[in-house]
Amino acid sequence: MIFQLNYKSGKPIYLQLVDQIKAAAASGALQPGEALPPIRALAEELRVNRNTIAKAYSELESLGVVETQPGRGCFLSESPAGLRKDARRKLLMEDIDQAIVQAHHLQVSEEEFLQLVRERVAAFDQRRKAREVQEV
Amino acid sequence: MPLNDIPAIAIDDLTYAYGRAEAVRGLSFAVVPGRCYGLFGRNGAGKTTTMKCLLNLLRPQSGTVRVFGLDPAKSEVEVKRRLAYVPDQVAFYPWMTVRETLDYLSSFRERWNLRTEEELLERFRLDPGKRAGELSKGQRTQLALIAAICPETDLLVLDEPTSGLDPIVRREFIETVIGAYQAGGEGRRTILVSTHLITEFEGLIDEFTIIDQGRSVLTSEADDARQRYQRIRARFAGNPPEVDLFGALRVQRQGREVEVIADGAGPIIQDRLREHTPEAIWTEALTLEEIFVAALRA
Numbered sequence: 090m091i092f093q094l095n096y097k098s099g100k101p102i103y104l105q106l107v108d109q110i111k112a113a114a115a116s117g118a119l120q121p122g123e124a125l126p127p128i129r130a131l132a133e134e135l136r137v138n139r140n141t142i143a144k145a146y147s148e149l150e151s152l153g154v155v156e157t158q159p160g161r162g163c164f165l166s167e168s169p170a171g172l173r174k175d176a177r178r179k180l181l182m183e184d185i186d187q188a189i190v191q192a193h194h195l196q197v198s199e200e201e202f203l204q205l206v207r208e209r210v211a212a213f214d215q216r217r218k219a220r221e222v223q224e225v
Numbered sequence: 226m227p228l229n230d231i232p233a234i235a236i237d238d239l240t241y242a243y244g245r246a247e248a249v250r251g252l253s254f255a256v257v258p259g260r261c262y263g264l265f266g267r268n269g270a271g272k273t274t275t276m277k278c279l280l281n282l283l284r285p286q287s288g289t290v291r292v293f294g295l296d297p298a299k300s301e302v303e304v305k306r307r308l309a310y311v312p313d314q315v316a317f318y319p320w321m322t323v324r325e326t327l328d329y330l331s332s333f334r335e336r337w338n339l340r341t342e343e344e345l346l347e348r349f350r351l352d353p354g355k356r357a358g359e360l361s362k363g364q365r366t367q368l369a370l371i372a373a374i375c376p377e378t379d380l381l382v383l384d385e386p387t388s389g390l391d392p393i394v395r396r397e398f399i400e401t402v403i404g405a406y407q408a409g410g411e412g413r414r415t416i417l418v419s420t421h422l423i424t425e426f427e428g429l430i431d432e433f434t435i436i437d438q439g440r441s442v443l444t445s446e447a448d449d450a451r452q453r454y455q456r457i458r459a460r461f462a463g464n465p466p467e468v469d470l471f472g473a474l475r476v477q478r479q480g481r482e483v484e485v486i487a488d489g490a491g492p493i494i495q496d497r498l499r500e501h502t503p504e505a506i507w508t509e510a511l512t513l514e515e516i517f518v519a520a521l522r523a
Binding site: 094096097098099101102128129130132133135136137138139140141143194 | 259260261396399400403404407408412425427428429430431448451452455499506508509510511512513
């Protein structure tokens with residue numbers, strides 16, 4: 090997978106990596122059991138501190154998104170639902186709250202916002218289905 | 226103090242003057258082991274003088290310098306055993322070949338990773354039979370980097386390592402520092418890099434100190450700095466209103482737009498601008514180089 094770091098977003102670099110890997114897992118660009126790039130290779134490629142990659146991977150591990158197999162590397166979890174349901178909901182709530190704040194500032198109405206959420210869910214579904222068809 | 230809590234580098238109230246010209250005036254900072262620390266400053270800001278005090282090439286006139294808790298003046302051998310250094314002006318014996326230079330330099334070291342040496346010679350396409358005197362500036366820097374990485378020291382000190390090099394060599398240099406040096410140590414190896422070419426080190430820097438005229442202007446974690454320093458732009462229907470922008474580092478007005486550089490006060494300034502119902506408002510973080518410029522202008 091290809092990462093895109095943005096030093097002008099104000100978001101810590103390791104979090105940008107965490108979010109991009111989560112997004113790749115959600116859209117099916119990364120499949121369960123698939124390997125993440127080795128820390129050293131990714132650090133060199135992105136010209137980012139090795140510790141930043143290690144921090145992103147350990148964050149993903151604590152979220153249950155990836156599993157580390159000692160000596161072999163990091164793999165996307167077979168069942169990314171390693172977290173309890175309320176913990177998962179809480180994580181999602183924080184992101185939704187941020188989007189709501191942003192929508193308010195951009196003067197997007199509640200109706201428009203909800204419509205947009207439905208559209209995005211449909212877009213992700215479509216992409217995932219397209220990938221499944223490709224693999225069959 | 227447990228061993229792990231000893232900073233890799235601790236500089237406290239360091240002062241150094243060349244005759245009457247004060248190069249470093251009361252500089253303090255500390256580097257936690259395993260991190261990459263940037264020392265940013267313009268030419269002549271005091272970066273190299275500070276580095277030379279670490280290496281015992283200069284003696285501090287006041288203040289203290291410690292490397293792994295040791296005084297470089299009293300424990301020179303032990304300090305030099307634990308660090309490697311790439312200076313801004315690399316010099317080798319011109320009559321020695323690349324091979325002879327590496328053999329010579331490795332003879333001073335307890336450890337020398339031959340596999341890394343081979344990998345890096347190949348990566349940089351350096352001919353082991355070529356004389357050091359015939360190498361280009363870029364190739365001399367590459368040779369110095371190989372000599373600094375192979376001993377696998379706990380600390381790597383880089384003084385303006387990429388100035389005067391072409392973009393490809395600069396890029397390879399940084400990839401090598403990350404891959405061959407830092408990633409080889411499982412998070413335990415420390416880097417101190419002084420540079421004014423900040424953009425290319427952006428992803429590598431954990432924490433930094435900006436120095437100007439020998440004094441510290443700003444010390445921060447890189448991620449924190451990028452969250453604090455913001456550029457806010459707002460466009461209004463008419464002339465931008467006169468808003469109280471207390472906390473702004475810099476305000477620029479042009480036509481119907483106003484641009485504000487904020488340090489920490491970003492959210493407050495955004496709210497104040499919004500009260501005047503702008504047509505549009507954008508916010509972005511400053512990069513480390515932009516923070517450097519903003520901090521020195523303020």
